[in-house]
Amino acid sequence: MRQKNLHTYENMRKAVLPSLILFAVIRIPTASAFQAFVVEDFEGYEVDGLPYFWKVPDRSSRSLRPLPPDHAKPNDFVRVVMEETGKVLRAYTQGESVQVALQQGNGLEWDLSYAPRLRWRWRADKLPEGAMENSSRLNDTGAALYVSFGCNDWIGRPCTIKYSYSSTLPKGTRARYGKLHVLVVSTALEAKGEWIEVERNVVEDYRMLFGKEPPVSPLYIMIWSDSDNTDGEADVYFDDIVVLTGE
Secondary structure, three states, rough: OOOOOOOOOOHHHHHHHHHOOOOOOOOOOOOOOOOEEEOOOOOOOOOOOOOOOEEEEEEOOOOEEEOOOOOEOEEEEEEEEOOOOEEEEEEEOOOOEEEEEEEEEEEOOOOOOOOOOOEEEEEEEEOOOOOOOOOOOOOOOOOOEEEEEOOOOOOOOEEEEEEEEOOOOOOOOEEEEEOOEEEEEEEEOOOOOOOOOEEEEHHHHHHHOOOOOOOOOEEEEEEEEEEEOOOEEEEEEEEEEEEEEOO
16 A cells, blocks of 8 residues: 655644645655645544535535534544544445535645646445446445536536546446536446545546536535435545646
8 A cells, every 4th residue: 555655744744834734735756757736635634523624515505615513423424534644534424425625715726727637545445335326316426526617507506527436337437417527437346445546637537528628727626425315325535635737
């Protein structure tokens, strides 16, 4: 398993308030020609606490609002937990759904013209059985990472790419629900219960899915887990969300 220490900024972290770490774009030395910058590694939060720079969707106003202190429920929650390699975010749902988002200009500074690639790690210990992203009746995704853009349709929905860890569908499967395009990038058919690193060129994916150039800056990145359509269970983990320069 790849170790958590992606870059050597631990000494700097000790000297800077944790609340400032999220807003800093931190360069990671890499062996390739790409330059990588940390968006979120969850190290600045308390163990068993909330990722307080992330927000929750307010469906009534189609906006994002701060995570309330009582956000966690028995059947759906996000929580920062400690593992051997460091802190990660756990998302759990049982017949429910949970979402948290990092908003552009409020914790997220991402210019696609400079850094078109997105990389993250995730692990699925449990996924909702029988869930299928291409079926409206069984449309659950135990783990997903959304990238949303400001090109709202007539009812206010943003243009969104949903990168999915599917319970049943093979990698490369695509589905569409209005302005939401689903792309399966990990699958339980190949692996479950182990960390998987995913890297996508978001600009290329947007062109493929929407047939045009994306806006320069996404509205937000969202972490998602749901098991409400299948009345199943999902227990998933996210870490090391990074953007990279280069094509």
